[in-house]
Amino acid sequence: MRARIAMFLSGYSCELREVILSKKPKEMVELSPKGTVPVLVLSSGEIIDESLDVMRYVFGRNDKLGILRQYNRYQNEMDPIISLFDGKFKYHLDRYKYASRYKEIDHLEHREKAMNCLEALTSGFLEKSNYLYGNSLSFLDIALLPFIRQYRIADPQWFDNEMPFISIRTWLHNFLDSEVLRRVMQKYQVWSNESTGVVFP
Numbered sequence: 179m180r181a182r183i184a185m186f187l188s189g190y191s192c193e194l195r196e197v198i199l200s201k202k203p204k205e206m207v208e209l210s211p212k213g214t215v216p217v218l219v220l221s222s223g224e225i226i227d228e229s230l231d232v233m234r235y236v237f238g239r240n241d242k243l244g245i246l247r248q249y250n251r252y253q254n255e256m257d258p259i260i261s262l263f264d265g266k267f268k269y270h271l272d273r274y275k276y277a278s279r280y281k282e283i284d285h286l287e288h289r290e291k292a293m294n295c296l297e298a299l300t301s302g303f304l305e306k307s308n309y310l311y312g313n314s315l316s317f318l319d320i321a322l323l324p325f326i327r328q329y330r331i332a333d334p335q336w337f338d339n340e341m342p343f344i345s346i347r348t349w350l351h352n353f354l355d356s357e358v359l360r361r362v363m364q365k366y367q368v369w370s371n372e373s374t375g376v377v378f379p
């Protein structure tokens with residue numbers, strides 16, 4: 179989702195090959211053995227298979243919205259928050275979200291621990307705007323919102339009514355209602371080596 183949002187906003191286009199993670203095509207794993215998405219293959223053959231690197235790359239090619247320029251300026255502030263969410267938040271999110279896979283542990287404890295990470299976001303811009311930096315999606319919003327979306331999906335009723343950080347709730351709902359999300363969440367036919375991908379965006 180990070181990569182798709184970055185492509186959509188930068189206007190960088192690619193051939194998109196939709197995959198099912200439980201049935202990864204061998205062509206994907208041959209190119210990127212770690213078996214995670216996104217995998218961006220450049221025409222030079224270079225592989226970029228970390229979502230943040232894909233974001234940096236596509237915004238580096240076309241930064242018409244100034245998202246990379248702003249990221250470069252505030253990188254010292256944004257990077258520790260991205261690491262917190264890629265690390266600690268994701269760890270607790272997985273254990274909260276996949277309660278059945280982690281039976282022996284209390285998933286509510288993980289909900290709470292993930293929520294403590296959200297507190298790191300409440301002191302800045304969110305109090306005044308629906309975005310983390312200024313008045314539009316920043317690199318940091320794009321990096322974090324897919325995780326917050328997952329966090330809500332685990333228990334929407336709790337997130338929408340009881341989760342205590344109202345500015346986070348408004349921030350997410352603004353994103354859920356956005357044209358950007360609608361465009362990047364379109365469903366595509368699963369790719370096979372007998373089909374061609376689709377042009378995205």
Ligand SMILES: N[C@@H](CCC(=O)N[C@@H](CS)C(=O)NCC(=O)O)C(=O)O
Pocket residue numbers: 199200213214215216227228229230
């Ligand atoms: N650090 C990686 C993590 C990517 C990642 O874990 N992606 C998930 C999907 S959101 C995945 O491909 N999981 C592999 C699987 O479920 O088999 C990145 O941000 O690119």
